[in-house]
Amino acid sequence: SQQGEEDPQALSIQEGENATMNCSYKTSINNLQWYRQNSGRGLVHLILIRSNEREKHSGRLRVTLDTSKKSSSLLITASRAADTASYFCATPNSGGSNYKLTFGKGTLLTVNP
């Protein structure tokens, strides 16, 4: 079953505005990751937040994690047209002999110049 689910499915903003994307998950996790994908390309890891962290920053990115609500948010500040991409959250789950990541369907962010 799907672990992480992003919201909204699509988001369109103007350059310079902030963009917030949310992720909800179902089971306990030890970390949550955000990835970005430009159209038709591979995913690029953005940030990992561990279950004992509440907030993490990386450049213009801010990620929060609320384990009591089983949710995370990704905030991109001062957006640029180059931020246009799909953003995915991913959570690890154990299955058999190894951990694996489960990805949501993603949020398609469009930043208009």
Place this chain on the structure above:
Amino acid sequence: ETGVTQTPRHLVMGMTNKKSLKCEQHLGHNAMYWYKQSAKKPLELMFVYNFKEQTENNSVPSRFSPECPNSSHLFLHLHTLQPEDSALYLCASSQPGGADTQYFGPGTRLTVL
């Protein structure tokens, strides 16, 4: 992004053809993954290899046959595919365990006629 390479980047094949996708990672990782990404669907994990051993086969049809000759190379052999197999096939690598960051290749866009 050049840590994981995939070839070819685009592939068009008929249902009776046999072809192979290749993935190579230069990151010193010991875990490698194949994912399938279809339109409007979450990323689907297909296979996981840890230290060259297959540790996960996510109920993938036998027309997809993976091969991992060493920790740096991963192949996906394709035969007798169906049009619904058309998708973006992504390779990723990580340290063993898979719960931390995964590094993705640019993908192979496969079209089955």
